[in-house]
Amino acid sequence: MTISTRYDESKADQISVRYYAGWFGAGIASILAGALLTIGCQSKSKHYELRGQVLDKNLANNEITVKHGDIPGFMPAMTMPYRIKYPAQAEDVEPGDEITADVVVSKDGSDYWLEDVRVTDESGRNHAQPQVAPRMLMPGEQIPDVALVNQDGRTIHLSDFAGKALLVTFIYTRCPMPNFCPRLSSQFARIHNELKKVSDDYDRTHLLTVSFDPKYDTAPVLRKYGLAYLDGDQSGFAHWDFASTDAAHLRLLAQAFGLQYQEQDNQISHTMNIVLIAPDGKVAKFWSTDWTWTELMQSMQAVIHLTRVGG
């Protein structure tokens, strides 16, 4: 994963278009020059300067949670986790520290991380509040039983899927960035189609795509969106729900699953989160970056198998 940021600001080539937007008026020669520049920019990762305060640190996965100001060209001020590329730099940072760092976005825009992390003020270390970021569930913890409304306008609860491996993710249907929501839904479609080949797996698994844009993503909109990924097969909704919920329940889900989202200029900046919930209703695993559809599907099959072995 990734973070999804504003469409026109998160990818090097898209940003480069902006750089030379003004050149177009100068004529064809400038357009050609701009096209060449695009090709050049696509081959490089993009760097943005981050300034903020560390709220939490997780050495196990080299992640720190940073409350940062605006990162021009990347994302507005918010609190979110970042992976530090070099583990030694994570060891030097403590909650409460003020830091500067380079946010590096991979050339294809599908990954991001921190480099060149520097502590500028460590006087806040002793006053740091542990885990100020929203309380996120840990593997093994019971999920809240949130009510949602699905693509048919029917109320569903997370508890409805007890006894199944439930894979949950979050999107908004208007998301124009191919590497973010469209990729998530496309990869969920692959999982859906693959699981369909084995009826036992199909019966013991479920997919749930939750919109964090409930005002726009009404039941009919979600139904149309879902059918596009189900190749028009309505019976697929029995295995894959597309749902939204009210603001209060959405906040609860977001806190529990570590989702962050913020609407600005009619686009929604958001983190990408995938959660696997075991048949007993407990969190089995989280993903944000570095996942493939096969890994997600195999993890679903593994928790079903574990449940069988465990009786």
Next chain:
Amino acid sequence: MTIRGSLVLGAIFVALILVACESKERASNAEVEGRWLYQLHCAECHEKAQPELHRQPPNLHGLFLAKSLPSGAPATVEQVRETIVHGRGTMPAFDRLLSKEEVDDLLKYLQTMK
């Protein structure tokens, strides 16, 4: 024709040229703006291979030269406008992202793509 008459005719001729030039320039600006919008919002999916997407978005070059759109619908400006504004299949809706004027500019540019 009197000298005065010639001057009036000349002035009208110059005015017509100026109006024509301005109109052409405006059209040209719309295409330039449309091209920029295309690069910003469309090219990422419609110009590049997207193997991780459920469906590869179609190439839009020559869109209006064919009788029908890749979807099978008639290749009309209004049909393409509908697709941009409300989305179609896995293509997201751009109604909140693009103004009516921007969609107009984008459509003008799409019509120039060979």
